[in-house]
Structures are given as structure tokens and as C-alpha cells.
Amino acid sequence: MPDAVMLFAAGFGTRMGALTAERPKPLIAVAGRPLLDHALALTAGVPTRVVNAHYRAEQVIAHLKDTNIAVSVETPEILDTGGGLRxxxxxxGTQPVYTLNTDAVWSGPNPLDRLAAAWQPDRMDALLLCIPLARAVGRSGGGDFALGPGGALMRGGDFVYTGAQIVKTDALAGIGEKAFSLNVLWNQxxxxxxxxxxAYPGxxxxxxxxxGITLAEEMLADV
Known part of the structure; x- marks a missing residue:
């Protein structure tokens, strides 16, 4: 399994409206603790943990100051998921890594454990953890992918990408843009x-x- 994880925490959180006027989205509390801390709890067993930061980066840095978690600050511009990972x-490091979005909450088995159990690096360059649309709480709109034979991913369908994956990073060097989405890498x-x-079972x-804050708190309480 990978020994490093990238946690995405650099976004502006514009969908949160006034809640992110003075703080970054990853520091918004859900069930009594910041979203970032929910994500970090899932990654506790990973030796190398890196959080990226751009909007209100100083608050993310301060939040992590007494930990061994590294912060990758993106300045002067935000780099999106692909550019931020690169x-x-x-x-x-140079080996495959986990990546995890920090604007989601989970109920069920650890998502990184599910990825590690299914990871087959001889035939996979990326393994995305997806969930059926019916169990994606707070999701608006349709799905992202369909799961084909052997787990091959195709665009469209009723599976939602959860923001957790294992990905090889070698091909990032060949992408010309400075700021770009991981979708560019996935398409390749x-x-x-x-x-x-x-598929995630929880x-x-x-x-x-x-x-989503209320929905997440209700989901966490319903165990």
C-alpha cells in the first residue's frame, strides 16, 4: 500500500457562502471537529501526510503546527487538484500515493483500507473509490462513472467519485499546464x-x- 497521502485543502469553498468568508472550508466544524480533522483521522496509519493550502493558508498552517504533517502552500495562484498534487x-515522494478530499465525511470502513485491498499496480495507474449514487448523501446531480468489467472506469453512470484514490504520479510531469484538474491525468x-x-460499501x-453539514451530522449520528 502507499506510504504517503495528499489531502486536498486549498480550495476557496465558494459553495459554502458566508461560512468561508473568514476561514477555509477544511476548518469548518462538522460534529464538533473540523472537516480536515475528520480526514486526518482516516489517514492516521500513513507515514507521510501532506496537506495543500492556498485560501487562508495561514489558518491551515496554524492548525497543523504541532503535528508532523507537511503543508504544501500554493502561491501566488491555486493549482487545482492535478497541479497541486504535482x-x-x-x-x-515518487511512489504511488493516496489522495483524499477534505470536504466529505464517511460512515463505514476506512476508505484507504478499501483502496489498499483492491490496488493492483501491475494493471492500474489509478484506482478511484466510488459509491453508488443512492448512498452518496448530499450529492446533487448525477453520477460520475460507470464500473465496467474488472473495475474499469468509464465516464457517466451512477457511481460517484468520493475523493479518495490511489494514483501513480509519473505522468504528471508530462502535463504542460501549471494549474490543471486530475481529470486530465485520468483521461490519459x-x-x-x-x-x-x-465500490465503497458504506x-x-x-x-x-x-x-451538507447537517446531513453529515445526521449520517454520523445514525450508526
């Missing part, structure tokens, strides 16, 4: 038949919008 590679992998997914809540 920017953090000196801290993460899909063309080569190397993009895969696995529940997952999108906390990218204010309503």
Missing part, C-alpha cells in the same frame, strides 16, 4: 485502459455546501 511531489489513463474503480456525505 507541486507536492517533493514532499510525497482511461485511454490506455489503466483507470479503475472500486455511506459518504458531500460537505461542499452548507446543507
Amino acid at each position: 507541486h507536492a511531489l517533493p514532499l510525497l 489513463m482511461a485511454q490506455e485502459g489503466r483507470l479503475f474503480g472500486t 455511506r459518504w456525505c458531500d460537505v461542499g455546501h452548507p446543507e
